[in-house]
Amino acid sequence: MDQSALDATPRTPTSAAADSGVTLHVCVTCRAGEEGQQDQAAPRAGRRLHDALAEAQRHDGAPHFRIAEVECLSNCDRGCSAALTGPGRWSYIYGDLSEASVDDLLLGASRYAATEDGLVPWRERPTILRRGVIARIPPAPKPV
Numbered sequence: 001m002d003q004s005a006l007d008a009t010p011r012t013p014t015s016a017a018a019d020s021g022v023t024l025h026v027c028v029t030c031r032a033g034e035e036g037q038q039d040q041a042a043p044r045a046g047r048r049l050h051d052a053l054a055e056a057q058r059h060d061g062a063p064h065f066r067i068a069e070v071e072c073l074s075n076c077d078r079g080c081s082a083a084l085t086g087p088g089r090w091s092y093i094y095g096d097l098s099e100a101s102v103d104d105l106l107l108g109a110s111r112y113a114a115t116e117d118g119l120v121p122w123r124e125r126p127t128i129l130r131r132g133v134i135a136r137i138p139p140a141p142k143p144v
């Protein structure tokens with residue numbers, strides 16, 4: 001695990017979006033098994049995934065969710081990692097992602113943003129999100 005990143009504060013979202021509050025958090029510190037790579041200055045796998053997602057979303061026109069950088073989701077052994085969150089919605093953490101996951105991640109996040117509770121029907125979830133789901137977390141209770 002990249003312990004140095006655990007206390008980092010969340011960064012400003014990379015992209016603006018409609019005000020659904022739905023956010024795709026992408027770990028930019030994931031190495032995804034590239035620890036031994038020769039060029040230490042090369043962008044990490046998580047950074048490349050984040051940047052590819054942000055670029056693809058820019059071409060999309062009307063994003064229904066925002067993309068935000070995060071440093072470590074405590075899922076380092078199955079990085080690249082990402083999480084989907086939104087007000088009143090279940091949250092999900094995903095692993096085993098890569099730049100090849102960009103289209104499926106954007107599709108899955110759009111479908112998630114279209115729900116009220118974050119529960120996208122199983123068959124409507126892209127395969128990479130069905131196979132790569134690590135955990136889901138219920139929405140926070142409303143204040144009494």
Ligand code: FES
Pocket residue numbers: 001002027028029030031046071072073074075076079080081
């Ligand atoms: S570095 Fe820990 S989840 Fe990405």
